[in-house]
Amino acid sequence: MLVEAKNLPSHVGIIMDGNGRWAQLRGAPRVQGHREGSKAVRNTVRAARRLGLKALTLYAFSEQNWARPGDEVDALMELLREFLVGERDEIVDNGIRLSAVGNLGRLPTLVRAVLDPLRRESEKNDQMTLTLALSYGGREEIATAARELARQVAAGKRKPEEVTEEALHSLMPSLAVGDPDLVIRTGGERRISNFLLYGLAYAELYFADVLWPDFGSPELHEAIASYQQRERRFGLVGKGGLPTSGPGDERRGASVTRIAI
Numbered sequence: 001m002l003v004e005a006k007n008l009p010s011h012v013g014i015i016m017d018g019n020g021r022w023a024q025l026r027g028a029p030r031v032q033g034h035r036e037g038s039k040a041v042r043n044t045v046r047a048a049r050r051l052g053l054k055a056l057t058l059y060a061f062s063e064q065n066w067a068r069p070g071d072e073v074d075a076l077m078e079l080l081r082e083f084l085v086g087e088r089d090e091i092v093d094n095g096i097r098l099s100a101v102g103n104l105g106r107l108p109t110l111v112r113a114v115l116d117p118l119r120r121e122s123e124k125n126d127q128m129t130l131t132l133a134l135s136y137g138g139r140e141e142i143a144t145a146a147r148e149l150a151r152q153v154a155a156g157k158r159k160p161e162e163v164t165e166e167a168l169h170s171l172m173p174s175l176a177v178g179d180p181d182l183v184i185r186t187g188g189e190r191r192i193s194n195f196l197l198y199g200l201a202y203a204e205l206y207f208a209d210v211l212w213p214d215f216g217s218p219e220l221h222e223a224i225a226s227y228q229q230r231e232r233r234f235g236l237v238g239k240g241g242l243p244t245s246g247p248g249d250e251r252r253g254a255s256v257t258r259i260a261i
Ligand code: IPE
Pocket: 016, 017, 018, 019, 020, 021, 022, 060, 061, 062, 065, 076, 187, 212
């Protein structure tokens, strides 16, 4: 798979789905799938950094996932802690800024105790922002931003006509790194499941059947190569004529640098 060195998506979001089915296929407990999924996270973060992505947002735990069986939730929190402890040096040494979005107040102390120091320690890093969406919901994020604007209006700090699309955007922590250019979902489902709703407006969507524990550098490259063959129009008129994939690829390929994997 060949990825162009330019025209990289700046912000990639990933809905990491399929851990449970990966385990079920092997007759193993779901937690085993989450453990393998954690390894896939490490590989993917490394691949994203090597490619030079500016921002990677990983949907690790949704607000709705709290309703799963208690032992699964506990295991996910423990794995999250292990991930943060195990990846600390690699994150810091490689200039990665570790960020988190979602209803972080709901996370157990065992997670917060490692998450918060790492966020602080890495906040000046500028190579890539790795955002973990934890206890995250897109609708919840929109409602929180709307509530803040309502408070500002009620306090006389903002006029109702200043409740704009931009004002809402600026209050969405998940979009502080910009709107996602590409959103990948593994696991075969074709849905968004409450991820980055507001920012998704013009994101390119890529659905892969591979289960999350089997995702890694080649699959990330494949998704980005697909992104690079698309024409983003943002409601405007396209260039027309040339197909977005097929014979035109070679013509375009002649003038660009490609990274072989
Ligand atoms: C994704 O895998 C991980 C989380 C949602 C936390 P799932 O656990 O949803 O795996 P499937 O979809 O049941 O296979």
